[in-house]
Amino acid sequence: MSIQHQIELAKKYLRYYFSAGNRHDVHSPFVFTLIEEVLSKKAARAAYDPIEALRTKLLQSRDIVNVTDLGAGSLTGAGTERKVSDIARHAAKPPKFGQLFYRMVQHFAPANIPELGTSLGMSTAYMASARPNSTVYTIEGCPNITAQAKANFAELGLQNIRQFTGNFDDVLPKVLQEVTPDFVYIDGNHRKEPTLDYFRQCADKASENAVFIFDDIHWTNGMEEAWKTIQDDERVTLTVDLFFIGLVFFRKDFKVKQHFTIKF
Numbered sequence: 001m002s003i004q005h006q007i008e009l010a011k012k013y014l015r016y017y018f019s020a021g022n023r024h025d026v027h028s029p030f031v032f033t034l035i036e037e038v039l040s041k042k043a044a045r046a047a048y049d050p051i052e053a054l055r056t057k058l059l060q061s062r063d064i065v066n067v068t069d070l071g072a073g074s075l076t077g078a079g080t081e082r083k084v085s086d087i088a089r090h091a092a093k094p095p096k097f098g099q100l101f102y103r104m105v106q107h108f109a110p111a112n113i114p115e116l117g118t119s120l121g122m123s124t125a126y127m128a129s130a131r132p133n134s135t136v137y138t139i140e141g142c143p144n145i146t147a148q149a150k151a152n153f154a155e156l157g158l159q160n161i162r163q164f165t166g167n168f169d170d171v172l173p174k175v176l177q178e179v180t181p182d183f184v185y186i187d188g189n190h191r192k193e194p195t196l197d198y199f200r201q202c203a204d205k206a207s208e209n210a211v212f213i214f215d216d217i218h219w220t221n222g223m224e225e226a227w228k229t230i231q232d233d234e235r236v237t238l239t240v241d242l243f244f245i246g247l248v249f250f251r252k253d254f255k256v257k258q259h260f261t262i263k264f
């Protein structure tokens with residue numbers, strides 16, 4: 001990421017930080033409950049410990065993997081050989097968000113969780129460990145990274161994860177042929193058109209109670225445009241902007257479309 005891009009992002013974050021609302025600013029009972037029961041329940045839980053112990057191990061790893069990057073990757077362009085420790089530091093969602101996904105999965109109790117972008121499996125592990133009855137269908141383009149994630153899931157004893165290796169373009173339609181997407185996490189190939197394509201494919205098959213999470217909605221102008229198009233989609237009835245991620249809901253009992261920006 002160039003210095004200029006970092007400065008732009010920091011400015012956007014400051015704007016978010018000083019304008020985002022909290023529980024007192026929302027008039028939607030659904031969003032109020034989401035804030036009270038899920039977003040603000042940030043205290044440590046024993047279930048987080050094994051995943052964070054694994055993250056610490058990965059951050060200290062000296063292993064190197066040969067990486068095939070099918071997505072937008074780093075804006076500066078990453079080489080093909082990468083340290084596992086660098087992937088753990090830069091690609092994996094930080095604990096705060098993984099733990100939010102854990103609480104969201106417990107709260108919404110989805111059956112099927114397609115995830116675009118496994119990487120080392122940190123977010124996958126949080127979602128899978130939240131609810132053994134859910135199945136996470138996680139897709140990763142790089143076979144060597146899939147293998148690393150597989151070993152990580154085995155180490156955590158997680159059995160409700162199905163891994164797929166290949167381009168999202170090829171694999172997502174197959175996953176969606178098999179299952180209804182109840183809870184979708186899109187965290188790879190952060191470009192406008194692919195993001196919108198993944199959104200439309202999932203939204204076409206989603207139930208009214210589905211929850212979609214988009215990563216890096218403010219990362220680039222293209223991602224800002226994608227986020228705006230998603231907000232404007234006629235099926236979408238509610239969005240919640242947490243800056244680094246955006247939540248999307250389709251419930252028909254929200255009579256008027258609403259967009260909230262909430263401090264997280």
Ligand SMILES: C[S@@+](CC[C@H](N)C(=O)[O-])C[C@H]1O[C@@H](n2cnc3c(N)ncnc32)[C@H](O)[C@@H]1O
Nearest residue numbers: 070071092093117119122123141167168188189
């Ligand atoms: C940001 S990382 C995912 C991080 C992970 N969700 C976490 O929080 O731990 C994105 C991953 O998506 C993969 N990816 C990007 N574009 C892809 C594509 N078009 N098809 C398949 N995989 C892709 C990359 O190889 C990378 O490992």
